[in-house]
Amino acid sequence: MNSLISVNNVSKSFGKKQVLSSVNFSVSAGQIVGLVGPNGAGKTTCLQAILGLTDYEGDISVLGHHPRKDRVNMLNDVAYIADVAILPKWLKVSQALSYMQDVHKNFNLEKAHEFLAKTNIALSDKVKALSKGMVAQLHLALILAIDAKVLILDEPTLGLDILTRRQFYTHLLEDFYNEDKCIVVTTHQIEEIEHILTDVAFIQQGQIVLAQSTEEIKKRFNIVAVANEQLPQADELKPLFKNSMMGLTTMLFDNQDKETLQGLGQVSVPSLADVFVGVMNKETC
Numbered sequence: 001m002n003s004l005i006s007v008n009n010v011s012k013s014f015g016k017k018q019v020l021s022s023v024n025f026s027v028s029a030g031q032i033v034g035l036v037g038p039n040g041a042g043k044t045t046c047l048q049a050i051l052g053l054t055d056y057e058g059d060i061s062v063l064g065h066h067p068r069k070d071r072v073n074m075l076n077d078v079a080y081i082a083d084v085a086i087l088p089k090w091l092k093v094s095q096a097l098s099y100m101q102d103v104h105k106n107f108n109l110e111k112a113h114e115f116l117a118k119t120n121i122a123l124s125d126k127v128k129a130l131s132k133g134m135v136a137q138l139h140l141a142l143i144l145a146i147d148a149k150v151l152i153l154d155e156p157t158l159g160l161d162i163l164t165r166r167q168f169y170t171h172l173l174e175d176f177y178n179e180d181k182c183i184v185v186t187t188h189q190i191e192e193i194e195h196i197l198t199d200v201a202f203i204q205q206g207q208i209v210l211a212q213s214t215e216e217i218k219k220r221f222n223i224v225a226v227a228n229e230q231l232p233q234a235d236e237l238k239p240l241f242k243n244s245m246m247g248l249t250t251m252l253f254d255n256q257d258k259e260t261l262q263g264l265g266q267v268s269v270p271s272l273a274d275v276f277v278g279v280m281n282k283e284t285c
């Protein structure tokens with residue numbers, strides 16, 4: 001597969017505090033990767049290294065460019081949303097569009113107009129007069145109108161209501177994504193983006209603890225609603241996660257034989273959030 005981003009053995013410290021330790025992963029065309037981890041795990045630092053916004057040890061290549069040494073060329077084909085609230089408040093929507101057209105050679109004004117026409121945002125509106133959700137939509141219009149190969153989204157829907165969050169991801173798939181591009185997205189609301197992810201990378205204390213396609217994850221992990229009389233046998237198989245509620249115990253298993261699990265109770269495919277909780281409770285995976 002055609003690798004658009006490759007991160008090899010990347011480490012990063014702030015003073016004595018190591019926040020990334022030998023991080024390795026790659027992202028190919030067509031992949032939508034969720035970088036998921038608890039608060040302070042190193043997600044933003046990792047994305048900033050990929051974008052050349054912070055220095056690091058190790059090697060990163062984005063579309064063949066070095067993010068620090070060749071940043072200007074790299075940014076022709078990379079788009080980035082860091083935070084929905086960073087557009088200047090005094091800016092008019094029309095000025096934001098002209099600015100993007102002036103500074104970005106791959107910005108398509110017509111596409112931005114088309115996108116904005118689907119919203120309640122007027123070209124004459126100032127950013128300060130827009131609601132948070134509308135600022136996010138404007139931001140998205142500006143970013144999706146860039147014909148970028150790589151899109152990096154760091155918690156792009158933070159603070160937005162559920163309808164706007166859903167709309168955001170729908171637009172992302174319909175108006176930006178195609179098989180020549182890749183997206184890396186961080187979020188704490190994994191259940192909301194699970195359906196769009198092709199791959200996930202779980203990060204914990206600066207280390208990637210699991211990096212796999214969502215398809216492989218669904219095959220590898222199983223949730224079992226364990227019957228009470230089977231609890232001792234189930235415990236022997238060392239579940240990653242165990243939850244008992246109202247007399248019913250559910251357990252998450254990694255790489256266990258399906259038939260054996262079926263003997264313990266009803267087996268189902270876990271959500272990525274279940275797998276995340278299980279993997280985070282385990283030291284290594």
Ligand SMILES: Nc1ncnc2c1ncn2[C@@H]1O[C@H](COP(=O)(O)OP(=O)(O)OP(=O)(O)O)[C@@H](O)[C@H]1O
Pocket residue numbers: 014019037038039040041042043044045046
């Ligand atoms: N500029 C900085 N100076 C010192 N420490 C920093 C700096 N930026 C981040 N850190 C530390 O690096 C670690 C990782 O932070 P980072 O922002 O990458 O985490 P995150 O996974 O994005 O967290 P969150 O989900 O809370 O946004 C944290 O312990 C944080 O305190």
